Structure formats: structure tokens, C-alpha cells
Amino acid sequence: MSEPPRESGSASNQAAAALSVEDRIGLFRTMTLIREFEEQVHRSYLEGLVHGTTHLCNGQEAVSAGVAKALRDDDYVSYTYRGHGQCLARGMDLEAAFAELFGRETGVCGGIGGSMHLTDIDRGLIGAFGIVGAGLPVAVGAGLSAQLAGRKQVSVCFFGDGATNIGAFHEAMNMAQVWKLPVIFVCENNLYGEFSHILHTTPYENLVVRAAGYSMQTELVDGNDVLAVYDAAAPAVSRARDGEGPTFIECKTYRHRGHSRTDPAKYRDPAEVEAWLKRDPISLYRAELGAAGLLSDAEAEGIAAELRLLVKSAADRAAAAPWPSPTQDFMARTFVQ
């Protein structure tokens, strides 16, 4: 059984210490928004509104929120099929996100991409990659673009622990380091690659070992502690902007649900699940804000209720949106004419 990290890394935070009260509440809002969105996706799936499959990120919200907080609007972000959280943390329109999951014309990709392929180039959301590891070389290209453009942008790439076993990961890590690119590799180590525990597929649990093999700067953080994530991301982003090259940030986290819709995740030890549920990133952070006198229970409930309503109303509007036309010009979607 894999133990969750016992200690939060936030005690020694430096970047996080400088966050305003508003910023801190903002992180809570972002995480809660992602959770409420994913819960609504789950309900919508059961109602038959979401099709095929979907990969929820419940339990991993602190990684998306903490990293996004360290970014500028003109930075580039790439992610995976489990990428709803990253999209929302960058401000993707809720209704357009739901409409995409529902396969509707008003979806962020016109209903053509689906749950696994939310892309919103205007928000720097350059793509969700459904093939494990495939996004990493693309993120390296965006990092090279940033380096060449000279505007101090960074390219952030989110991926799971499973991706570190595929060749594209290694090629991307090597290229980013040898070219000193402003790329932040964010590994969401949730201990399971699809249905397999990390130790069934990988000789160790701490994947920072792999980054060391590329002489890359690393951070190993409690991915369920949003301030710890931010505290790792902020200096990494800052180094990247200053031309000091890439960083590999390993965020230890856990997905509350199975790999995808059809996976009840029975391969996990119930005691392990229970231990991690006790370390739910939103509850932990809410307690931390409460203890610091920044957010009362009533205020936290108020925020959650407000966001739940916002999410529900966006989902309802998306569900009422028209289907895309099967007679639209698909070749124009495929090629610039």
C-alpha cells in the first residue's frame, strides 16, 4: 500500500507566503470549481449527456490550481485526457467545456474533440493529448517557441506517472534540458497508470529519479497541498523565464475515482483509498484557511454552493445547445483551406 505524504510542505513556503488573502481564497475557489465541475460531469454522464468515456481528476485539483497560479496568460499549457482541471484553472468557459463534453455545437471544439481533447488556444491551452506521453514533445516545442520568441513565456506540461515509462517522455526531457528550454514538466503521480500500481510497472515510486538522469532541476511535493504545489511551481516558472531551463515537478496525489468511467478501481486497497480520501486536497486547504482565520465554514460552504450553481447552470445551458451539423464542412476543420 502506498502511504500518502504525512507532512505538508507548506511550512517552509516562501513564494506561497507572499500570496494575498484574495489569492489564497482564489486557490480555494479554483479547486472547488474543478471539483464541482467533475461532480457535474459524473452526474451528466449518468444522465446520458456525456458520451463514450471521461477521465475525472477528483482528488488532483491542487496540482492544476497551484501550478496555474504561477502562470501568466501568455504561457502555454498542455495536458492529457484527464485535463479538465487544467483547462478550468486557465479559465476555460464552463458552458463551452460542458458543451464539448456533451458533443454540442457550442463546445470549445465544436463537439469534435470531446472530453479527452479540450483545446482553447486563446487561453494558451494548446492541447489535450489522448496518447500517454504524446504531449511532452509538443510542450518542448512550445518551450522552444517561447525561447525563440524571447518574451519570457513558459510551457507547462501536465502528465501522469504512467507517461514516464514511454519513450516520448525521455526524448522530451532530454531535449528540454539540452536546449535549456523554459518547460515545466508537472508529473501528477497518482500511483496508478490506468489500472496498474506504479510498482508493477516502474522500479520506484519517486519519479524525480528519472529527471535526475537528465541533470534536470527537480521538486518533489505533496500534490494534495495547493500551497506546496504553488511553492514548487513559482520558482520553477521564474527560473524558466530567466533562461535557467526546465524543472521536473513531481506532485504526489491520488485520483478519487477510477481511471475512466468504466473503472470502479477495485484494484486499490480500501485502506489506501481511505487514507488518501482523508487527505482530500480541498478539505485540507479549507481547514488550513479556516485555522488561519481566512475562511469560515459558512464562507467555504457559500463558495461551494455558489460554484455548484454556476456549474449546474452552465451544464444546463450546454445540454440545451444544438447538436453540430453532420453536413458541416469537415474538410475545412481538417485543413486550412
Place this chain on the structure above:
Amino acid sequence: MTANEKIISTGAAAAPPSMHEITYRDAIVAALREEMRRDPKTLIMGEDIGESGGPFKTCQGLYEEFGAARVRDTPIAEAGFVGAALGLALTGFRPIVEIMFSDFLGVCFDQIANSIAKHRFMSGGRVKIPIVIRALGGAGLRFGAQHSQTAESWLLSVPGLKIICPSNPEQAYLMLKAAIRDDNPVLVLEHKALLSMKGLVPAGADDVAMPTGPRVLRPGRHATIVASLAMVGKALAAADSLKAEGIEAEVIDIQVLRPMNVAPISDSVRRTNILVTVEEQAPTGGWSSDVVADVVSQAFDYLDAPPARVTLPDHPLPYSPHLEDALIPSPERIAATVKSLL
């Protein structure tokens, strides 16, 4: 007039560029150099293409002119740098990548087939992917089974790509320039055995456009021969020998594998009534199967004989010159196939 004839004639009409005789290799270099001068957002990446000028010297002099940032040596990591091309394209650059041997397309197949070819579509048409992937393929250089494939078939079945195959220096130049200006992913399959081929090429042509279909290289009324890459020259040689026997073969360069446009070939077959295809690939799953299928659909009543396909055998290519030469379609075999149908 075919689309490609139009390219050349418009290039000549605007400001008649002077023609000069250069090799296929130098035509590639000239196209790269001119387009990189024209658009500062272009850059090229590949293995040993910088100071070394490329293993086949297809990037000769580019590093000296454009520097290491735009003429970038990569690690031996095709998935890595081809994937990086997508990241560059999504963020405002116009990357060109060189795949040293077309055989290595297998290493980056996922990036091309699943990412590059689909990314615009999956975004609902909201991003553009201006990428050129140049790959040097083909047999005849005694490189053995892993360094001799044209790999035309591999990506033929992938929607979302354009695939073009220049068979002479002029096409290598014009088609590559057009590909670099195209806002879509274009796979340019070049042929190693053609690198030293000389031909007249316009200098500094500025009015270029992507070819949209096959091109008739030699008119004829008795048979239609369709070929690609190095097989075009073999087909032309076959047509020469057939001519001596009073048989006029029309030779068509397929030149655009994706999106494939067979209608002009069917037009030719309606006049000649005979179809022979020549492909430097194994017989299964190649472009000639599609050509035959479409011609049969489009011009069935005009065929005087079943179409014939001349291909490599259905096994990998051997190394020994004696064996390789025996297996690559020859002008004699092509001519004999044509005669067998008349």
C-alpha cells in the same frame, strides 16, 4: 491543364524566372534557403543538419546563413523533435523537420498520425498546424531493409495529412516551397536515388502553389503508366523503349498521395484504355491499389484489359546489389507489362 502545370506556368508568367540546371539535392536546398529567407518564422530541425549540412547534404549552407537557432541539430529522437514541431506550429512558428531516412518515420508515427494529423480537427478547426516533414526514402543505394523504404504506404491511410512526392529537381523545388507556405501538415517524401538527378529548375520562383493532383509528364495514346518518385524515371524510360516499337505510353506522375485525386488518371485511361501503375513498395496497401480501384469505378467501360500493378515483392528489400536490382521495377519490366495488356 493539370494543377501542377498551372503552378509552373504561373511561376513563369509573373516574372519569368531564369531556369538553371541543378540537382534534386540542390533544388531542395534552394527551396529551403529561399523560404527561410522569405519568412523568419520558418526553421528547420533534424539530425546532423546544422554545421554538417545534413547526412545527404540537403541542408548545405543553411546553418551558415541562418544560424543554430533556425537550423537546429536535434538528438536522435524523431518522436521528440517531430512532436516539438507541433508545439512550435501551435505557437506561431512554421517548422520544417528532416527525417534522415523515411524508414525512421516509424519512430515518430504516433506524433504524425495521432497528434499532428488530428490536432486541428480535434480543436474544431481552431488551430493551424503549418509543419513540413521532409523524409528521404527509397531503394537502390544498397542500404538494406531498414534504410531503403519510400514509406509511401505508411501514412497513406492517415486523414489530416498532405503527402507529396517530387520525382525530379523542378518538382522538388516547387513543391517544397509550396509545402513550406501551406498552413497544414505536409509530408514531403523525397527519394535518395534522385538526389544527384539534374534538371532545369526556375531560380527564385515566388509564385508557387501546392499541387492538387497528378501531372502528365509525357502524353501518349496507347497506355497510361502512373508512377511515383524514382519509378517515374523508370516509367519514362519504359515509354522511350515502347516508342521504338510504335507504342505511345502516357506517363503520369501521381505526385500527390494525399488528398489523392484519381480523376485525371481516369481521364487518361478513357483515352488510352490501358492502365499500369508502378510503385516502389510492397503490393499490399499502397497508393496504386487506390488508383486501380478508383479508375475501375470511374472508367470501367473504357478499360480494354485488367489494370496491372508493378510493385516490389511482398517481402523486405535485400542488401546485395544483385538482389536489390532484380527486385526494383525496371523499365524492361514496365514495358513488358504494358505490352502484355495490349
